[in-house]
Amino acid sequence: MPLPTGSTSSWLQNSGFPSRLFETGRNDYELYEEDDEFVLSVEMPGFDPEEITVSWDEGVLNIAAEHEDETRSQRKTYHRRFRFPKNVEDDDIEAQYNNGILEVRLPVLTGATTRGKQIEVQA
Template sequence: MALPTGPTGSWFQSTDLPSRLFEGSRSDYELYEEDDEFVLSVELPGFDPEEIDVAWDDGVLNIAAEHEDDQRGERKTYHRRFRFPKTVDDDEIAARYNNGILEVRLPVQTGATTRGKQIEVEG
């Protein structure tokens, strides 16, 4: 068997290697800011609302879910943390689960600014 002599792209194309390597690497969530609130949508198919735990702690949203299927002997888990760059009104955070999608709305406090500091670039 001879090594490929053509361009790398054509060799990868014939083996379909890149698509197999990155299959399933798409994001399972969408996060955006609109109308003074963050909106986070997370794909969580196969879970019941009572199996999903959403917690807020000092600028970090923690989402965990666990489902056990005794008939199949399977256990499905999900865990992800999201850090937010603005001060969120803790009392107004709302979460809703519908058709396998968890939507969390996190209102930004009025007048809240991004936390952080300017970093000087040396050169």
């Protein structure tokens, strides 16, 4: 029997499996590290800058937004949390919202990484 060549949703359509089971989720952000800082770009169209809240708490960046359109009786919300593997200079975090994109810059403390340990997997 040949393997399916179409998209996951098309070949699972009649199998009884939910196609979302095999999807990777929302891809509305990009995160990378450059010049000793993390740069996070998040697609958030339809919000005003004053509707967006960005907060930092012990290695976790929290982004929340809420927009209410009274003319259409609609409410739009957004909430994401991002955990960072290195210590960040929290006093120097900057956020800018432009053309539906929120960009957050998080400077990394030089030489500082969060500590951890390898966990043995038991058989």
